[in-house]
Amino acid sequence: EAQVTQNPRYLITVTGKKLTVTCSQNMNHEYMSWYRQDPGLGLRQIYYSMNVEVTDKGDVPEGYKVSRKEKRNFPLILESPSPNQTSLYFCASGPLRGTDTQYFGPGTRLTVL
Amino acid sequence: AQSVTQLDSQVPVFEEAPVELRCNYSSSVSVYLFWYVQYPNQGLQLLLKYLSGSTLVESINGFEAEFNKSQTSFHLRKPSVHISDTAEYFCAVSDNGNQFYFGTGTSLTVIP
Numbered sequence: 001e002a003q004v005t006q007n008p009r010y011l012i013t014v015t016g017k018k019l020t021v022t023c024s025q026n027m028n029h030e031y032m033s034w035y036r037q038d039p040g041l042g043l044r045q046i047y048y049s050m051n052v053e054v055t056d057k058g059d060v061p062e063g064y065k066v067s068r069k070e071k072r073n074f075p076l077i078l079e080s081p082s083p084n085q086t087s088l089y090f091c092a093s094g095p096l097r098g099t100d101t102q103y104f105g106p107g108t109r110l111t112v113l
Numbered sequence: 114a115q116s117v118t119q120l121d122s123q124v125p126v127f128e129e130a131p132v133e134l135r136c137n138y139s140s141s142v143s144v145y146l147f148w149y150v151q152y153p154n155q156g157l158q159l160l161l162k163y164l165s166g167s168t169l170v171e172s173i174n175g176f177e178a179e180f181n182k183s184q185t186s187f188h189l190r191k192p193s194v195h196i197s198d199t200a201e202y203f204c205a206v207s208d209n210g211n212q213f214y215f216g217t218g219t220s221l222t223v224i225p
Contacts, residue, residue, distance in 0.1 A: 004156075031211070042119075042203060043157070043215040050211060058212055059114065090156055099145050099164055099210040104156030 002027045004105035006091050012111045013081060021076045021108050023091030031094040032074040033058070033102065034066065036087040043090070048098065049074055081112040115139050115206045119216035126194055127224050134189040134219045136178075136204030146187040147205040148178055151218075157203065163187065174198075199223045 004025045013019055023032065033048040035058075045058030049068040063085055065077040074093075078085060089108045094100040116139045126132045138144065145164050149157040161172040168180040178189045187204060204216040 033213070035215075040217060042117075042217040043205075043213075045213050045215075048211055056211070059214065092157075097210045098207060098213060099162070101159045101162075102157075104158070106156055 002103070004091055004093055004103050006089075006105040006108045008108060009106065010109050012113065014113050015082055016080050019078050019081060019110075021078075021089060021091075021110070023074045023076065023105060024072050025074075025093040025103070026072065027093060027095075027103065028071065029093035029103075030071070030096050031098055031100065031102075032068065033092045033094075033098065034064070034074070034076050035090045035092065036060065036085075037090060037107075038087050046076070046089075050097070081110075083112050086110060086112045115144070115208060115214040117204055117206050117214050117216035119204055119219050121219050122217065123220045123222070125222045125224055128196055129193050131192050132190065132194050132198075132221065134202050134204075134221065136187045136189065136216060138185050138187070138204075138206045138214075143208070145207045145210055146178075146180055147207075147213075148172075148176070148187070148189050149203045149205060149215075151201040151203065153200075160189075160202070194221070194223050196223050196225060 034046040035043045044060045047066040049055045091105040092102040094102045118137045147162045148160040150160045163180045171177045
């Protein structure tokens, strides 16, 4: 089944404890992206990647890192999480560019205490 | 950077009635425009998009949106809504096809 998977789906952590949210797609897509969703703010793009080793900042990259060492994986790294990073995070992928249909993962709900 | 405005945060509508969800964006020479739908506890799904060509675009489930460059709008319409249309709808804009800006969303509730 073609899909985007994210792990973990739920995470409660404490300020400053490094964490990684994994994202994997099995559709051989070139384009991948991370978003955060907050009430009243909609979705905001964190980082995107157009290919292996090619990443670029979205609208709200501060406090996040990403890497794209393999085409299928695009992990989101929070080196020192803070409470303002409490949010619902979505990973998405698309065949070539973002203008192609983006397929979204199920989301990761992160709480930073 | 673009900004996207969805003026209506909540839209209640009776079943089989028409609906319009409004979306305006800040001006640009050229943009790509999208509507995504999010059903409860799910990720987003593409509903329809405008990249170029005809300014009226349609989805397979009866929604349509019209790109109006002079008014910098991309309003979403459906002539007759169904209970299953109850969801959150997000308008999105991109200048370069890779960086995206989303609106704050409109919660559509269809009343039986």
